[in-house]
Amino acid sequence: MVERLSRGPASVKELAAPLAMSLAAVVQHVQVLEQSGVIRTEKVGRVRSCRLDPAGLNVAERWIVERRALWERRLDRLGDLLAEPEPSSEQRAPDRNTTEEQS
Template sequence: MAKHDIDLSNLFHALADPTRRAMLTRLAQGPAPVTELAEPTGLRLPTVMRHLSVLEEAGLIATAKDGRVRTCAIVPEALTPMRTWLDEQRAIWESRLDRLDDYVKKVMEEKKK
């Protein structure tokens, strides 16, 4: 297994939950306090904090505390390992599908003869 597989697992795990994806979507607009992220979810604060902890452990967000207010910000470069892996998978599957297409065309041409 590659060294970054654990990181990828953490990223995919963090993004697997729709609540966490919604939080990241909101944070893509700019930093936000935890209370603002919690509001649309309808979840209690401890549950929201667990979701944020998963995002932070995956490196997708950074948090800072100023007095009693904890603010979260997205870390977009954290998605780079996932993007790289997905690009590699896309290239592999495109190559396989191109070979399959060539094979089907060859078979079809042989049937015409």
């Protein structure tokens, strides 16, 4: 959908056309895209036309960059720990309870 919109604005119908989905489903997608600021829409008569919002895409880009940085940090940390020689003697820290994800 975003790809299609990057080639110029389109109505909901047009967005739905190539997509093996009901119109309603597409509308839902459009709604979340609008709420998250990636696109803007405007209703003219009975037609709602959608276009990308460049500013919003910048936000999206920033989001992804952050995400990426986070993963990089994790991997680096992990890499460091793996590079270290394994601690042969048991010296287990007593479970700090910081924000921590599972798996």
